[in-house]
Each structure stands twice: as structure tokens, then as C-alpha cells.
Amino acid sequence: MNVILAVKQYISKMIEGCGGGMKVLLMDKETTSIVSMVYAQSEILQKEVYLFERIDTAGRETMKHLNCIAFLRPTKENVDLLAQELRMPKYGLYFIYFSNVISKQDIKVLAEADDQEVVREVQEFYGDYIAVNPHLFSLNLVGCCQNFSWFPPVLSRTIQGLTSVLLSLKKCPMIRYQNSSEMARRLADSVRQVISKEAALFEFRKTDVPPVLLILDRRDDAVTPLLNQWTYQAMVHELLSINNNRINLSTVPGISKDLQEVVLSAEHDEFYANNMYMNFGEIGSNIKELMEEFQKKSKSHAKVESIADMKAFVENYPQFKKMSGTVSKHVTIVGELSRLVGAHLLLEVSETEQEIACHGDHSPLLQRIRALLASDKVRHIDMLRLVMLYALRYESHSNNDVSGLVDALRQKGLSAEHRAMVQSILDYGGKKARGSDLFGNQDAVAITKRLLKGLKGVENVYTQHKPLLFTILDQLIKGKLKEASYPYLGTGQLKDRPQDIIVFIIGGCTYEEALAVHNFNRMMPGVRIVLGGTTLHNSKSFLQEVSTAVGSGGSAGQNMRMGRQ
Amino acid sequence: MNGFFKQGSGNLKRLEAGGGEQAVTMSADIIEGFLCPICMKDLGTVSQLQGHFEEEHSSEDKAVFQSLKGFFDKAKKRILGDKLETELTPGGEPAKREELGGLSGYDPSWWEEQELGAIRSHTDTFKSVRDARVDHFVVETNKLLIRLDKLLSPEAPADPKKRKAFERAVVQWIPDNEVSACLSCGRSFGLLTRRHHCRLCGRIMCDRCSEFMASSYAHKLVNPGHNFSGEGFLKRSSSNTSINSLVSQDGESHMRVCKTCRKLLERRDVMTEQRNTKPAIVQIYDKMKMCISDAEQILPDYLPMVDSLSQGETVHNFRQALIMRTKLVKLYEAVDQLSKKIMLLPVPSDTNSRQLHLQKSIRIYASNFMQENLMGLQALPTEEEYNKLREARAAEIQRKIAAERQAAMDAQERERRERLARDSQSGNALSAEEGPQFGHRRVGSSGGSEQSKRKLIANKILNSAGSKSHTRSDSEGGVGTDKGWKPVEESTRAQKVSDPMLQQMEIIKGYIKQARQAQRMDEVVMLEQNLKELTAEYTRQKQQESS
Numbered sequence A: 001m002n003v004i005l006a007v008k009q010y011i012s013k014m015i016e017g018c019g020g021g022m023k024v025l026l027m028d029k030e031t032t033s034i035v036s037m038v039y040a041q042s043e044i045l046q047k048e049v050y051l052f053e054r055i056d057t058a059g060r061e062t063m064k065h066l067n068c069i070a071f072l073r074p075t076k077e078n079v080d081l082l083a084q085e086l087r088m089p090k091y092g093l094y095f096i097y098f099s100n101v102i103s104k105q106d107i108k109v110l111a112e113a114d115d116q117e118v119v120r121e122v123q124e125f126y127g128d129y130i131a132v133n134p135h136l137f138s139l140n141l142v143g144c145c146q147n148f149s150w151f152p153p154v155l156s157r158t159i160q161g162l163t164s165v166l167l168s169l170k171k172c173p174m175i176r177y178q179n180s181s182e183m184a185r186r187l188a189d190s191v192r193q194v195i196s197k198e199a200a201l202f203e204f205r206k207t208d209v210p211p212v213l214l215i216l217d218r219r220d221d222a223v224t225p226l227l228n229q230w231t232y233q234a235m236v237h238e239l240l241s242i243n244n245n246r247i248n249l250s251t252v253p254g255i256s257k258d259l260q261e262v263v264l265s266a267e268h269d270e271f272y273a274n275n276m277y278m279n280f281g282e283i284g285s286n287i288k289e290l291m292e293e294f295q296k297k298s299k300s301h302a303k304v305e306s307i308a309d310m311k312a313f314v315e316n317y318p319q320f321k322k323m324s325g326t327v328s329k330h331v332t333i334v335g336e337l338s339r340l341v342g343a344h345l346l347l348e349v350s351e352t353e354q355e356i357a358c359h360g361d362h363s364p365l366l367q368r369i370r371a372l373l374a375s376d377k378v379r380h381i382d383m384l385r386l387v388m389l390y391a392l393r394y395e396s397h398s399n400n401d402v403s404g405l406v407d408a409l410r411q412k413g414l415s416a417e418h419r420a421m422v423q424s425i426l427d428y429g430g431k432k433a434r435g436s437d438l439f440g441n442q443d444a445v446a447i448t449k450r451l452l453k454g455l456k457g458v459e460n461v462y463t464q465h466k467p468l469l470f471t472i473l474d475q476l477i478k479g480k481l482k483e484a485s486y487p488y489l490g491t492g493q494l495k496d497r498p499q500d501i502i503v504f505i506i507g508g509c510t511y512e513e514a515l516a517v518h519n520f521n522r523m524m525p526g527v528r529i530v531l532g533g534t535t536l537h538n539s540k541s542f543l544q545e546v547s548t549a550v551g552s553g554g555s556a557g558q559n560m561r562m563g564r565q
Numbered sequence B: 001m002n003g004f005f006k007q008g009s010g011n012l013k014r015l016e017a018g019g020g021e022q023a024v025t026m027s028a029d030i031i032e033g034f035l036c037p038i039c040m041k042d043l044g045t046v047s048q049l050q051g052h053f054e055e056e057h058s059s060e061d062k063a064v065f066q067s068l069k070g071f072f073d074k075a076k077k078r079i080l081g082d083k084l085e086t087e088l089t090p091g092g093e094p095a096k097r098e099e100l101g102g103l104s105g106y107d108p109s110w111w112e113e114q115e116l117g118a119i120r121s122h123t124d125t126f127k128s129v130r131d132a133r134v135d136h137f138v139v140e141t142n143k144l145l146i147r148l149d150k151l152l153s154p155e156a157p158a159d160p161k162k163r164k165a166f167e168r169a170v171v172q173w174i175p176d177n178e179v180s181a182c183l184s185c186g187r188s189f190g191l192l193t194r195r196h197h198c199r200l201c202g203r204i205m206c207d208r209c210s211e212f213m214a215s216s217y218a219h220k221l222v223n224p225g226h227n228f229s230g231e232g233f234l235k236r237s238s239s240n241t242s243i244n245s246l247v248s249q250d251g252e253s254h255m256r257v258c259k260t261c262r263k264l265l266e267r268r269d270v271m272t273e274q275r276n277t278k279p280a281i282v283q284i285y286d287k288m289k290m291c292i293s294d295a296e297q298i299l300p301d302y303l304p305m306v307d308s309l310s311q312g313e314t315v316h317n318f319r320q321a322l323i324m325r326t327k328l329v330k331l332y333e334a335v336d337q338l339s340k341k342i343m344l345l346p347v348p349s350d351t352n353s354r355q356l357h358l359q360k361s362i363r364i365y366a367s368n369f370m371q372e373n374l375m376g377l378q379a380l381p382t383e384e385e386y387n388k389l390r391e392a393r394a395a396e397i398q399r400k401i402a403a404e405r406q407a408a409m410d411a412q413e414r415e416r417r418e419r420l421a422r423d424s425q426s427g428n429a430l431s432a433e434e435g436p437q438f439g440h441r442r443v444g445s446s447g448g449s450e451q452s453k454r455k456l457i458a459n460k461i462l463n464s465a466g467s468k469s470h471t472r473s474d475s476e477g478g479v480g481t482d483k484g485w486k487p488v489e490e491s492t493r494a495q496k497v498s499d500p501m502l503q504q505m506e507i508i509k510g511y512i513k514q515a516r517q518a519q520r521m522d523e524v525v526m527l528e529q530n531l532k533e534l535t536a537e538y539t540r541q542k543q544q545e546s547s
């Protein structure tokens, strides 16, 4: 149940299958992202893969002395390009791997193009998704619905992605879905259709307890993606945006050239791996430790006298080199995060957000929101999300003053388009949109809050909020998740408590939810959960998702230039 | 906190501060310390830097300063409730978290081992479709080549009229009246569009659809050894659309064929070329890979030798290690030079050449390999050093053995005195019947600790002789001699005898046996000498006693 490993094993197998000699890896735009998430270029280089090419690059050089590993999605465009390539082969031999099911007809088209007999292998390797962390995957699809129903190309890509996750992990699951969501039902049904159509593929060794695939809809919890985050990974995504492990730092004041784009990969950066789930405050002290350690090592380097010294140094060398890069990178990132936190009163904003999400005192909160809206330091996006959270939380409160707050936004200079997002979020994730069976007449936040109190008793100002997913998984693991709200597809039913769980959120998941899943995996032996979503949201991409969903065509989201200032 | 390292060495980037101008430079000397990001002053330690920063710059860049110093403290207190910390890391400090798992914070032991995901092969389907098609090509092409061979035969008549008859004898031409339009482009034949026959398949086409194959190319097709350069087919331009003479300017004669035949012949040619030619880069690369794999074969034998020799052991022959080292140096030099040669191979001049990129990547691959493996070379001592190491080690072992012998003799002496004291106390003479029993029990009690102490000493000697960890972890699990060797106590026999001297001799005999099995010849020699001395001493004592 490790998606990083699953994809990595596929890639290694491809390279192995190609034998010795110089190799080129031929990919499309999507498979390039898929590979780059699990393998560092230098790592692949050591397996004699010297070139990485995109199949859609026109006029690639002919290099017959290279053998080609083609890893491609089975799209019509790729099949056409590949057939063209085979008619005039640029490389010596071809080992072709499709990331998903390919039709017999397409195989025929390719076979008929291979007059020069350059193809050695044609296989399906189901690495058709972005593996972000061992327990987390994404399909990088923002905006999955229009007018609250599936956008067809996105639906079919989602079915492909989700079934490839199942195949790569060798799981043939029982399927449960969120009953209140038509989109969830449709996806669940489509996945089941693929499983029955490709029954031979899904024949795996039976386990005592069958795995469960749970399909949820983001609309049931529109609160989580709106909150500011304080764990490292989530915070970096919220404030700086992580895109396939890459972070663009080019707008950071005084940034050096080699740090304009940095990679944060837990697979290749030990510091990040150890700190991604840490709270921001801890990271500062950990960086200090790292620097001191680095300094210690560089000192020992200065007096390499004996063989033993040298040996120790050389043994440490790769680590050492990695570390020197790591230090400056993380210092830069943390420095920028703290600059943003200070410059835009994010501590105060976040505290208020958490209060809205978890407490019920309406009038003092309204006062605090008004005060923050009056500040010149608070970013527009933070003002907007405060009002959106307020609108969700107090949708049916008698003294609800959404219109007054929207007016305040207007006075602050937020465009009509942006102000309309307040109504959009209510359409997207308001009371009517949520699964009423689960909540009865209570808000999701109230449940979350109560649960949280029951569990811990102590609350922390910035991390009080627990995503709805936490509650759902908790119930699922205990075998208490209501069938009326989350029915099984088909007749089967799980008698035991589930062990292997794949949970997928239509409309995108968040790093806060990924952390919740990580903690389940860590603390519940025997339970393995993998989380996925159509994308991995921060608040900015979520606003885009919402505005596409309500049917305003996504223009508001795309024009939401209210990020960093 | 905001300090950055200025750290340089041959191939480390120098990292400088986050503010101000940026420079990534290579510098040969090592400068270390924490640089103030604002005034670039070098402060020795983090705390000094913090102090300096607070004093000098707190007013200048309040945002940076505050965010870094003040914020962490405040945020840590506010964000990190104690309870939260324990919730996040049950039963441990945050720092211990890394023990929990490798990268990504995931401990492999949480989850079961993972096999390769599902796969499905279409290779067979693909090949059956392709092969049916290609088989047809192969049959057709072979047919064409047989005909071509005949047409090119030296006996073929040169006279145009006879030639035509000869050609028609080799290939049956389709009669003109059976075809009214070009089979290739569909134009109807007439006065302006005349019929032409493909000399290889006999089909009819128009002049525009004709291809003209150079005879030297044709020769090469039937005989791959035939020297050929240039174009296989005439390039068609407007000027030769109506070629009648099949002889071009350079005197090369040409043969009229159809497009289908051209395609089949060219396909064969490309595939033969591909099979028979090895470009320079491949040749050099293969050589380089050979050197790498040779080196990889030597390394697992060589590295344990270095380990052993640098401890002064004589299990391995120093000269032999030296020879292996020289071999490795040569192989590395070859890898270095071959990879450089690859990097410098001439490439097409376009600026964005992938070939150049390929050549550079191969060079990086080779240097990574060398970087990883070079240290084994550095670790081997010089002969002079080795002799010193060996002498030091031998002396050390001698010293320890002597100390041990002394300890054995002391123990014996003590026992003798105790026995005397006992004898005089009880007033009994040495009684034969209780002697062995009594002695036996004593070994189990106080004498036992003496005995185990001696074993400990012997163990220490041998352990210090055993090699430490290997330079390369993957060379572990090699042959028996590579492993650190440690004798196992063979206490049963030793305990049966009561005389400490005899016990000691039994223990040493046991060690000698084990050392032989582990092929530790130094130890065997030294232990044997020790045993000889002990035996001599024991005999001397016995003689003394009996006299």
C-alpha cells in the first residue's frame, strides 16, 4: 500500500527489462510528472538512462545507438505519435509501456507501423497517477465538475487514475461511496464496471479482509481547504504552492538564481522527510540543528589527517553534499514562510479561522473578522476566505451578517467576481449540498469540534480543526460508518473491520487530510490507508475548483491574483 | 539563525546569504563559519551570529529579524501545545521520529513488503500482427534480391536490346495491354504518359512514379561487403522528371524500379546497416562499461584486503593487494579517459544537440562511479606503513600473550599457595580420593572467575586482530576470512582439567583450531608459539614437582 514504491517499482522494472547499454526514456507530459515524483534524475542516470525525451517534441535527433523505453499514457494522440515514430524509428530498439489499459485496435495500429521490427516489448504498467507520498496520490485535475456534474474528460481520466492505483497496489476492493453525492455514485459505478470488464486483471490473491475503496465528495467538507496550515508540507503548499514537488521561489525578495525553483521530495531530501509533518515552530529549531551538524562536519573536513578521517569523510560525502544543498533550501523556504506570516498577520488570521471552524460564539467572532478586514496587512485572499468560512459556518444563524462582510470586502477593493465567491461556496458546500443524513441538523464543524474535545480535552489555537475525513475514517476503521450515508456498491458487505483502505475525494484532497491519514497509518497497526484526490488543493486552487463547479466557467478562480504580495 | 555557510572546497558550491547579491563560486580553500546575511561578516557560531544580528541589524531589517527570532519562540509556544506534541509523537521526543522510518516518514515495517504491481503484456499480440506483415515483406524482398542478383550478374548482356530481353527473362513483365492507367498514381497512359516496367517486379507505372536505383547501391544490397557511398536512388527534381537515359552525369548506371520495390529494398538495407555498424560512441562506451564491470569484480576481493592490511594483519599478501590496486587504478584511469573521450566526440554543430547532452551524461555517470569507488584506493597503506603496522600489531599480540601467560602462572601460583595453606590447616596430606572432585568444584566457583578472566584476555587479543567493518557494505557476506573473526570458547574440555596451566593450554588449542579454520595464519603462528612456551613451562614445573 505504498504508491511511491508501486510506481518506482514499475519504472525500475522497465529499465531492467531494457538490458544494458545507453538508454533514452521517452515520455509524454503526464508520464514525465509521474516519473519525476518517484525518481531523481541522477538516480535514473546510474541505470544508464542518459536522455529524457518528450514524445511530442518535434524534430528529435535520430540516435540509433540508444535503446528507447517509452512510457506513455494510452491516449489516441500518443498512439498516433508512436506509430509515426515506429515508421521512422529514431532509436535502436523500443520497449513500450503504457500506463493503462490499451485497446487491441491500438496495438494493431502500432504493430502495423513497426515494419523495421524495432519493438521488443509492449506492456501495460499501471503507473497512471501522481504518487505524492507513500500514502498519497493525486491526478492533478483541477475543476472536475461543471454545474455540479462530472466534466466527461475529467471523469474518464479519474476512472483511469483510480483503477490504475488499484492495479498497481494489486487490490480488488469493495466499493463504498458517499450517498449524498451523485458524482461519487457515478465514479464508484464506473470503477466497478472497469473491474468487471477487466476481471482477469483484477484477480489477486484473496486476503482475509477485502480492501475497501471509499469515494467521497469534496462538497461535504468545503471548510478544510479554506484554512491556513501550520505543518511544513501543508504550509508550503498553502503559501508557496507545491507543483509536482516543485516550488517556485522566483518572487521571493533577493532570491539567488539556483534557488528560484526548488524541489521538495521526501524521497530524496532527508530533512524534508523528517520535517514535513512537523509544526512550523519546530522546523526552525531543526534547521538550526542541521546547520550545526553541517558545520561540525565541515570542520572535520578541514582536518582530514588520518586514513580513518578521510574514510569517514568520504563515507559521509554524498550525505554531506546533499546536506549543503538542503540547508540553504530549507532556510530560504522557512525564511520566506516566516516573512509572509509576519507581513500578513497570518497568526491572527489563522486563529480566527480556527475559531470559526471549531467554536460557535457568533458575535465576538464577527467582531474579530471585521477587525481583520479593516487591517491593511491582511491579504485579500485571507479576507475572502474568512468571509467564506463565516458564511459556511453561520449559514442559518439568525444574526448572520454575510452581506455586511461582503460589503466590507467591496470597500477593501475586492472585485465583484471575487465577492461572488461567497455565494459560490454556499452553493458548493453549504447546508443543502452536504449529506444531511450524516449531520442531521448539525454542522460538520460542530461534530468535528465535539469529537475533538472528546479525544483530547486540550485544544491548540492553530490546529484545533480536524477535517471531516478524520471522523469518517475513524468510523470506518471501527466498523461504524453508516451504510445509509456510505452504502456499498453491489450486494457484498464487509463483516470485519477494514484493513486496507483507499479513500478518494472527488474535488481534491488537502495536505491536512494527508497528515490525518498519515497519523492513522502510524498509530493504528494493521490499518493501511492511502488517500487520493482529483488534485491536491491549497485555498487558491480550491477557489478555482469552486468557481468551475458552480458554472461560472472558472474565470474567477483563474483571475484570483490575490496570492503573495 | 539567518546565517548561512560559506563553505567551499574543490567541488562544493559555496553558499552565500539569502539577502544581497548572490554568488555561487568555486573556491579551492575552505572557509567556514556563519556569514551575516547583511554585512557578510563571518561569525564563528550560530549564537555569535544571532548576537551580532541583534546588536547590529535589528533596526535595519525588522521583518527578517522578527520573523526569525521572535516568531519562532512565539509560534512554538502557541502552535505547539505540550499535549499536541505528545499526540503527534507518542512515547518519544520529536527528534526520535527519524528512527521511526526512512524517508517520507514511512517505516517499511508498518506495511507488508510490496510486490510489483499488476502488469499485462501485449507483446505476443503485437508480434503476431507485425510478424505476419513482416514475413510477407521478407518473402517479397528475398524474391527481389534473387532477381537483382541475376540482373547484376557479369554475364548479363550490355547491348540495350539484348539487355531488355535478358531483363524480361529474369522478371516477367506485365503485358502493356493489361494496364491502362499507372498502378501507382492512376493517370491513364497515352501519348504523353508512357508505360514503364519495374525491372524487379515487372509491374507497370508511369515515368513520374519511377525510381532510379544506382547500380553500386544495388551491388551493395546483394553483397553487403560492397563498397558504397552516396545516394542509393536518384534524387528527382524537375529537370529529370523524364529521364530516359539511365546513366547520370558521374557515369553511374541506374535501374528503373517501382516505389514498392524501393521501399522493400531500403527497409532491408537500413536493417542490415543497423545490425552491422557500431558508431564510435558505442565502441568506446562498450569498452568503458567493460572496465567498470572488471573493476566491480575486483573490488569485493580488494576492499577486505585493504581492511585487513591496514590493521597490520598478514592474512593477505601485501604485494598482491598492491597488484590489485594497480589494476584498479588502471581501470579507473581507463574509465576516466574513455568517458572523457566520449564527452569530447564531435557532434553536429546545432546548439541544442541532444547528442552532446548524451555524451555529457555518460561522463557524469562515469565520474559518479569513480567517486563512489575511489576511496578503496586511498585506504591502502604504503609498504613502509604496512611494515610498521604489522610490527606494531605483532608486538601488541606478543605483549598480550606474555601478559596472559603471566596471569596464568600467577593463578597457578595462587592456587598452589592456597592448597598449601589448606593442607596445613586441615593437617591432611594430599588425599587422592577427594582431590579431583574438590578441584573440580573450585573451578566452578572462585577458580571459574579466574578462568573466565583469562578467556577474556585471549578473546581480546583475537578480537583486536579481527578486522573492523568493511569499507563497502555490499562486500559483506563474502568469504569466511573477510569477516571479523572471533574464537568461540570451547569450555567443556578445558573445564575437565583442574590445573589452570592445563586449562589455559586446552583453551589455546581450541583457539588454534578455530584460527586455522578461519585461515588466520598469523594468529595460528603466535598461538602455537604461546602453546609451546606454556607446554615447556608446564613440563618444567612437573619435573620440578616430581624431583
Ligand SMILES: [Zn+2]
Pocket: B036, B037, B038, B039, B040, B041, B052, B053, B056, B057
Ligand atoms: Zn552583520
Ligand SMILES: [Zn+2]
Pocket: B182, B183, B184, B185, B186, B187, B205, B206, B207, B208, B209
Ligand atoms: Zn504514376
Ligand SMILES: [Zn+2]
Pocket: B198, B199, B200, B201, B202, B203, B257, B258, B259, B260, B261, B262
Ligand atoms: Zn517493382
